[in-house]
Amino acid sequence: MIDQIIQMTLNLDMPQMSVLEWIITLGKFAFVFIPLAFIVVMIFMERKGASLIQDRLGPNRSALPVFGGLRFFGFVHNFTDGIKLFTKETFIPTYAHKVWYVVAPGIGFLVAFLTPAVIPWFAPLTWWTGDHISQVSGMIIDSDTGILLMFALSSLSIYGTAMSAWASNSKYALLGGMRATAMMISYEVSMGLSLMGIFLLAGSFNLQHIVAWQEAHVWGIFVQPVAFFVFLTSMIAETGRAPFDVAESESEIVAGYHLEYSAMRFGLFYMGEYAHIVIASIIIATLFLGGYAIPFVSTDLLRAHVDIALALCLGGLGTMIGGFHLMVRRWKKVYATMGAKDAGTRNREYSFLQFTSGVASPVVLALAVAVFFLLNPMAATTVDGTPIFPAWVSIAAAAVQVVVLIAKAFLFCWIWIWVRWTLPRFRYDQVMSLGWKILLNLALVNLVVTAIIAKLVTGVR
Amino acid sequence: MISIIYFSLFASIAMGCGLYLLIAKHPLYGALALIGNMISLAGIYSLLSAPFLGVVQILTYAGAIMMLVVFVIMVLNTAHDHEVPRFDWRGVYLVPVPAALALLLLALVYFNSPVADATALRGTAQNISQFMFDTSRTDNGYWILFEFIGLLLLGAMVSAVLIAKKRLSTHKEDV
Amino acid sequence: MAKVIQRRSLTLLERSYLWEIIKGMGTTFKHLFRNFKNPEKMQLMSYPEVEVQTPQNYRGSHRLMKRPDGEPRCVACYMCSTACPARCITIEAEPSSDPRIEKKPRKFEIDWLVCVFCGLCEEACPVDAIRMDTRKVAISHYTRKEFIADMPRLLNWDPKDFPANDAQSQKAPGGKQNQQAKQIWGLEVKHS
Numbered sequence: 001m002i003d004q005i006i007q008m009t010l011n012l013d014m015p016q017m018s019v020l021e022w023i024i025t026l027g028k029f030a031f032v033f034i035p036l037a038f039i040v041v042m043i044f045m046e047r048k049g050a051s052l053i054q055d056r057l058g059p060n061r062s063a064l065p066v067f068g069g070l071r072f073f074g075f076v077h078n079f080t081d082g083i084k085l086f087t088k089e090t091f092i093p094t095y096a097h098k099v100w101y102v103v104a105p106g107i108g109f110l111v112a113f114l115t116p117a118v119i120p121w122f123a124p125l126t127w128w129t130g131d132h133i134s135q136v137s138g139m140i141i142d143s144d145t146g147i148l149l150m151f152a153l154s155s156l157s158i159y160g161t162a163m164s165a166w167a168s169n170s171k172y173a174l175l176g177g178m179r180a181t182a183m184m185i186s187y188e189v190s191m192g193l194s195l196m197g198i199f200l201l202a203g204s205f206n207l208q209h210i211v212a213w214q215e216a217h218v219w220g221i222f223v224q225p226v227a228f229f230v231f232l233t234s235m236i237a238e239t240g241r242a243p244f245d246v247a248e249s250e251s252e253i254v255a256g257y258h259l260e261y262s263a264m265r266f267g268l269f270y271m272g273e274y275a276h277i278v279i280a281s282i283i284i285a286t287l288f289l290g291g292y293a294i295p296f297v298s299t300d301l302l303r304a305h306v307d308i309a310l311a312l313c314l315g316g317l318g319t320m321i322g323g324f325h326l327m328v329r330r331w332k333k334v335y336a337t338m339g340a341k342d343a344g345t346r347n348r349e350y351s352f353l354q355f356t357s358g359v360a361s362p363v364v365l366a367l368a369v370a371v372f373f374l375l376n377p378m379a380a381t382t383v384d385g386t387p388i389f390p391a392w393v394s395i396a397a398a399a400v401q402v403v404v405l406i407a408k409a410f411l412f413c414w415i416w417i418w419v420r421w422t423l424p425r426f427r428y429d430q431v432m433s434l435g436w437k438i439l440l441n442l443a444l445v446n447l448v449v450t451a452i453i454a455k456l457v458t459g460v461r
Numbered sequence: 462m463i464s465i466i467y468f469s470l471f472a473s474i475a476m477g478c479g480l481y482l483l484i485a486k487h488p489l490y491g492a493l494a495l496i497g498n499m500i501s502l503a504g505i506y507s508l509l510s511a512p513f514l515g516v517v518q519i520l521t522y523a524g525a526i527m528m529l530v531v532f533v534i535m536v537l538n539t540a541h542d543h544e545v546p547r548f549d550w551r552g553v554y555l556v557p558v559p560a561a562l563a564l565l566l567l568a569l570v571y572f573n574s575p576v577a578d579a580t581a582l583r584g585t586a587q588n589i590s591q592f593m594f595d596t597s598r599t600d601n602g603y604w605i606l607f608e609f610i611g612l613l614l615l616g617a618m619v620s621a622v623l624i625a626k627k628r629l630s631t632h633k634e635d636v
Numbered sequence: 637m638a639k640v641i642q643r644r645s646l647t648l649l650e651r652s653y654l655w656e657i658i659k660g661m662g663t664t665f666k667h668l669f670r671n672f673k674n675p676e677k678m679q680l681m682s683y684p685e686v687e688v689q690t691p692q693n694y695r696g697s698h699r700l701m702k703r704p705d706g707e708p709r710c711v712a713c714y715m716c717s718t719a720c721p722a723r724c725i726t727i728e729a730e731p732s733s734d735p736r737i738e739k740k741p742r743k744f745e746i747d748w749l750v751c752v753f754c755g756l757c758e759e760a761c762p763v764d765a766i767r768m769d770t771r772k773v774a775i776s777h778y779t780r781k782e783f784i785a786d787m788p789r790l791l792n793w794d795p796k797d798f799p800a801n802d803a804q805s806q807k808a809p810g811g812k813q814n815q816q817a818k819q820i821w822g823l824e825v826k827h828s
Contacts, residue, residue: 049668052667052668052671052672053664053665053667053668054667055667055671055678055679055680056678056680057675057678057680057682143512144512144513144586144587145512145513145515145516145586148513148516148517148520148586149512149516151520151524152503152516152517152519152520152523152524153519155519155520155523155524155525155528156500156519156523156524158524158528159493159496159528159531162528162531162532162535163493165535166489166535174535177535178532178535178536181528181531181532182532185525185528185529185532188524188525204586205586330675331675334675334676337676338681338682338685338686339686340682340685340686341684341685341686341687342685343685346685418661418664418665419661421664422657422660422661422663422664423657423660
């Protein structure tokens, strides 16, 4: 039997791929860094959103030492925070379990690196090489298990929490770890069950197929609104953010499982939480908001008019920079009326930002117009009635789709922040009764109703 | 070639974790070793083109059941757990059972090696669902059995809840 | 008499919790939108750059009042240091050169790290020599030693910082009307 297994494994041959296919296949691994890149923006978003919700200005002190201190409205604060976390003393309590204390924070962070592998970032790339059609999937791991793999990996991230709580050998940390563990186990049930309806409709676990189904029919949020609500709530609970942050409720158990951690080990927890939010946002956007798909625009249509899509993307960017320009102008005026002592230096910063954005906005808009007139996606050939385009068209369309997916994910990231700064913390028993008595039953009823309706409407399956 | 490297890696991790489970002093380390064992087994399943099986292995066993085990160990974590001896003589009586099982398996493989059908071994989600739930098949569909097992588990869960509940209510009457 | 407050039972919509969440999120979004649109309407001050104008009668850091000839008005009677609940005032007395006055302080120190800014010293002073109306509320230094204010620092204040109708501050030495003050008050001090 062993030799047969070896025989079987030996027969798995390496795929024959061209250079461009290899480059794209390997380049796709860069997508694992997207959650990390998100974190930088999201911490800024969280701080500014929180401050505006609470009628404050938010962090705006850290500055780059040029042009009278470039503050970028507090964006620089992230980096000073990072420097602080990296340069602080990494402290290990005497009675902590040394190995697990050091290893545990990395587990959750590692999972954040692995889970982007199952997300379809763009539609499968197809292009005409001259003699045959090349095809590259939009996911790093194109497996039929799809989202189950992501759930399996994220279920392992609990061990990071549990072991850090146990290893730090503190009662509060252990209590926090137990709460986190119990809550994650409870909410994983309703999280998985709520998705069964959409798996039933799409007929696959593969996220690529689910997105393709949504592209062909309708977004998941319209056919599965209850599932969307249950999944969103469970995901907020999974990430352990307010109102479900009983695991680190500072008024009861100080800080929960990361109580004994300092410096970058605490930073890993902190960043892991944000990475978890980003992953959850991308997953929700993929499952319920059509993923990379643009509404009413199929991938083929997008490729046929990729010049318009690129021009619209660049135009949107230019408009956003223009909006930033107007915002800076307004802030300059506001600061002038404040009667501040440092109005001169701030004025220099605002003038610099105003000048740069004022130049960049027309340049990007001109680029958009140029793209619209100069690019011309011509179909290279037609196979079975669908046109196959050259490689650059596919890649440009993929870039547009990635931008669309990221924009949708940002929407959900904002919902996380918004909910956190609105709702107070649940009590622990309230969290449990919400998870087991309401969300689980809602998910079950939703599954049954979906199955009946799907049977009645489609008649098959 | 790369598969052999992966296989030997996973196999050695699984063996090492299994051995450590036997000799671990603290029950928590044993549980963690078991998790490592399960994850590497899932890797071997995936190597055998059965990724669904591997993922379900991680999801249910490593992710959920072992989490509960770790949870319970943490709740009941007391000082004397550290003093469990690594080996006691009662364990000797347990050695023949796995040894006999291993011998049996070896004999089975040696005399009557099962023919590994590559198509039947494929454990993708599609294959398994068709194999189990295809109602149009006449020979061996498993869906009725599956439903029965589901009902059985539901009954077990309800009775477990009832048992737990009863103790609570009697306790209340005592007070 | 106890007042019984009738609790309104929650309606079905309120008990479902979801609608109330949506209402709450509407409130927070309203704040966000308003503050993003009109940042100048936020009730805020960019503190170190924009000075906070505390009222004149706010108890800030201390100052010692002066006589028109520049001598501290303090007569070293120890009333303030006796009244001080934090015991932050240290006074050493010496004989005064003015024949009408018995003592004057050689050393007058206030430890601002110990001071609780209660204002009892101000109340206790029989000659109105110590006041806390400088409106300086943020006292920050790099070393502990700098927090101990000695007599020159306590005497070093500018009449321009104080209102025009406060004659005792304005007509003190360094004030605009010093000479007139001496003539008006007849306080030509005769040095022996």
